[in-house]
Amino acid sequence: MHAPARPLGRPITIAPAREAAFTILQRVMNSAAHSDDLLHAPAVDALSAADRNLTTALVLGVLRWQIALDAAIRPLLQRPEADLHPAALLALRLGMFQLRHMDRIPAHAAISESVELARTHDAPHAAGMVNAVLRRMTREPAAPRATLAAETPAEIAHPRWLLQRWRKHFGGKVARALAAYDQAEPPAHGLFAEDTALPTIDDGSRLVAELAAAAHPAPQRILDACAAPGGKTAVLAIRHPNADIVAVDVSEKRLARMRSRMDVEPSTARVRTVLADMSLHPNRTSDVVGGEADREALAGSFDLILCDAPCSGTGTLARNPEIRHRLQERDLSRQAERQAAILRNALTRLAPGGRLVYSTCSLEPEENEAVIQTALGSGIRLLPAADVLANLPGLSDTAHASLQDALTAEGSVRTVPGQQPCDGFYAAILER
Numbered sequence: 001m002h003a004p005a006r007p008l009g010r011p012i013t014i015a016p017a018r019e020a021a022f023t024i025l026q027r028v029m030n031s032a033a034h035s036d037d038l039l040h041a042p043a044v045d046a047l048s049a050a051d052r053n054l055t056t057a058l059v060l061g062v063l064r065w066q067i068a069l070d071a072a073i074r075p076l077l078q079r080p081e082a083d084l085h086p087a088a089l090l091a092l093r094l095g096m097f098q099l100r101h102m103d104r105i106p107a108h109a110a111i112s113e114s115v116e117l118a119r120t121h122d123a124p125h126a127a128g129m130v131n132a133v134l135r136r137m138t139r140e141p142a143a144p145r146a147t148l149a150a151e152t153p154a155e156i157a158h159p160r161w162l163l164q165r166w167r168k169h170f171g172g173k174v175a176r177a178l179a180a181y182d183q184a185e186p187p188a189h190g191l192f193a194e195d196t197a198l199p200t201i202d203d204g205s206r207l208v209a210e211l212a213a214a215a216h217p218a219p220q221r222i223l224d225a226c227a228a229p230g231g232k233t234a235v236l237a238i239r240h241p242n243a244d245i246v247a248v249d250v251s252e253k254r255l256a257r258m259r260s261r262m263d264v265e266p267s268t269a270r271v272r273t274v275l276a277d278m279s280l281h282p283n284r285t286s287d288v289v290g291g292e293a294d295r296e297a298l299a300g301s302f303d304l305i306l307c308d309a310p311c312s313g314t315g316t317l318a319r320n321p322e323i324r325h326r327l328q329e330r331d332l333s334r335q336a337e338r339q340a341a342i343l344r345n346a347l348t349r350l351a352p353g354g355r356l357v358y359s360t361c362s363l364e365p366e367e368n369e370a371v372i373q374t375a376l377g378s379g380i381r382l383l384p385a386a387d388v389l390a391n392l393p394g395l396s397d398t399a400h401a402s403l404q405d406a407l408t409a410e411g412s413v414r415t416v417p418g419q420q421p422c423d424g425f426y427a428a429i430l431e432r
């Protein structure tokens, strides 16, 4: 189809950041790609610093606000229930996001470049509609829908089912603060003072890693059971410089990336990486892909195990905003089954008297408390985390107070974004 003739006037050039943001959002929409990976790909690295920042702000902003943007766009359409061409919808979201959330972008740039994006990305027939909707938006900003009037914009930007379960588990006030946290860049250092000896690591991840490192006073052998990309392995290696450390992951690609980073750091070069599926029992010879040397590295028992299980990631929506568009409530039970299998098999490798820290970046009880319940008994008990937490290195005084509120009824730790100044993590300490 030919693009309709543009009215005479200056040709419209799409700014590199808007073009890059559009392309990344298209890939996130059409594949399982992660925005964070795409934002660090060579195509974005090649942009100027200002364009990189704008690309990031546009991509993360649209993904964070997408549900609320769509709710504002629909009533402005001539036929609100009509299917929109994906490129037209994306152009509308980008334009609407800039008009609603970016003070410094002139409305004419947001509108005209969105129209041009639709026109040049396979939806020339929708260019007029994109123009009309965005112009209408600037004239008559959408009022909140009557049924949603009691909700904040941040709450509207979350899937209903997720918000409802947070309200049920944490109460309306905490759920509201949690939703607000998800809509902005997470704080750089809310719990810990920066430690230049450590790799770049967000505070929630560091909390889990420091807790794991402190869970055993002097481990000789440490197993990091779900290790890649390796941020927590690095903290373990630095806190226990004399321990033998084996870091396992089932993803060859993630493990290779981790290995190349670890090799250049003196503190982590000694970490042994092993490609294996930790959801399988150690007797299964197929659980180690790397061969005899890897099997030997994994053999025997470990004094300290970190089991940082793959999870839904609902504690990290500020950092990984697309999770909310992909996750379905029914996925939680599938996650929990895999987590329970990984934990069960990791525990078979725990030495008597050894400690295992199970962690996720999920806020959902099915992936946390319920998984721990499956592992208790038969010589495995849950230890209270309070004492370990009280002695973690680098925590500020306000962080100590805030983390007291993060202790669960069973004595484990759950940070809730908005209550603690970090992403949401769960960590439980088990002992054999």
Ligand SMILES: C[S@@+](CC[C@H](N)C(=O)[O-])C[C@H]1O[C@@H](n2cnc3c(N)ncnc32)[C@H](O)[C@@H]1O
Pocket: 205, 225, 226, 227, 228, 229, 230, 231, 232, 233, 248, 249, 250, 251, 254, 276, 277, 278, 279, 280, 308, 309, 310, 311, 342
């Ligand atoms: C939450 S991420 C780990 C993050 C890591 N601990 C860190 O701090 O950088 C979970 C990891 O578990 C890995 N994984 C998933 N299933 C696994 C399995 N069955 N066995 C081992 N690793 C697995 C994933 O590839 C992913 O790298």
